[in-house]
Amino acid sequence: xxxxxxxxxEALRWAGxxxxxxxxxxxxxxxxxxxxxxxxxxxxxxxxxxxxxxAARTAATAVFGVVYLAIVLGWILAVQRTSSGSANLLVxxxxxxxxxxxxxxxxLWFGAVHVLTRDRRALEGVGWWALGALVLVPWPxxxxxxxxxxx
Amino acid sequence: MxxxxxxxxxxxxxxxxxxxxxxxxxxxxxxxxxxxHAVPWPVLVAGVVIPPLLxxxxxxxxxxxPLLDRAILLAVGLAxxxxxxxxxxSLVSALQPALG
Numbered sequence: 116x117x118x119x120x121x122x123x124x125e126a127l128r129w130a131g132x133x134x135x136x137x138x139x140x141x142x143x144x145x146x147x148x149x150x151x152x153x154x155x156x157x158x159x160x161x162x163x164x165x166x167x168x169x170a171a172r173t174a175a176t177a178v179f180g181v182v183y184l185a186i187v188l189g190w191i192l193a194v195q196r197t198s199s200g201s202a203n204l205l206v207x208x209x210x211x212x213x214x215x216x217x218x219x220x221x222x223l224w225f226g227a228v229h230v231l232t233r234d235r236r237a238l239e240g241v242g243w244w245a246l247g248a249l250v251l252v253p254w255p256x257x258x259x260x261x262x263x264x265x266x
Numbered sequence: 267m268x269x270x271x272x273x274x275x276x277x278x279x280x281x282x283x284x285x286x287x288x289x290x291x292x293x294x295x296x297x298x299x300x301x302x303h304a305v306p307w308p309v310l311v312a313g314v315v316i317p318p319l320l321x322x323x324x325x326x327x328x329x330x331x332p333l334l335d336r337a338i339l340l341a342v343g344l345a346x347x348x349x350x351x352x353x354x355x356s357l358v359s360a361l362q363p364a365l366g
Contacts, residue, residue, distance in 0.1 A: 190349065193352070193356075194352070196356075197352060197355065197356060206284075209280050209284065212280075212348075213281070213348040213351060213352060214348075214352065216344060216345040216347075216348040216349070217345065217348050217349040217352050219345055220342075220345035220346055220348070220349040223338075223341055223342045223345045224342050224345070224346065226338075227338045227339065227341075227342045230335075230338070231331075231335055231338065231339070247346075250346055250349070250350065251346060251349050252353070253349075253353070254352075254353035254356050254357055255352055255353065255355075255356035258356050258357065258360045259356075262360070
C-alpha cells in the first residue's frame, strides 16, 4: 500500500485495490453503477416518457402504495387481537396460516395488480387496486378502534 | 397447472372447511347460550360462499395467461379469502349480543 502512513486513508481502502485496478473510494461521491444497468434504466425511462399515461400510472401507484401499506400495517396490528381460541393443534396451525396470509394479502394484491396490469390501461389497474382496498379492510382492527371510539 | 390448481384447491378447502364448521357449530353455540335469535347468518353464509367464489374467479381471470400469472392470481385470492375470513370472525364477535 502506498499510503500506509495515513490511518484515515487506510481505513477506506482494501488491500490489493491497486493491483486489481481499483481506485481509492470517494467520500460522498456518486456511486459507480455497472454500465449495462445504467443503460437499461435509461431505456426504461425513455419508454416511460414516451407513454402519455405514465405520469397518471406513477401517481396511482404512489397513492395506492400508501393505501396498501396502511392495509398491511392494519393487518399486522389486527392479528395481534385475534386468536383461534382452540387448543387443537391443527386448528391453531391453520389459524396461524390464515393470519399470515391476511398480513401479506395487501402486498400480494398490490404486487399482482402492478405486475399483471402493466400492459393494460392505467384505469384498469386503479380499478383493481380500489377493489382490493375495499376487500382487504382490516376489520378486526377497525372494529376494535370503532368500539373504543364509541365507548 | 393441474398440480398448482390442486394444491391451491386444498388450501382454499382449508378455509372452506373452517367456514362450514362455523356455519354448523355457531348456531348450536348461540342456542346453548340462549341467543339463538342473534345468529349472524349473512356473515356465516358469506364465509362459506367466498372461498369457492374467489377460487373460481382466480381461475377465470387467469385463463390464457402464463403459469406464473395464474399462480399469482390464485395466491392473491387465497390471501384475500383468509383476510375476509378473519374479518368475518371479528364481525361475528362484534355483533354478538351481550350475555347475561
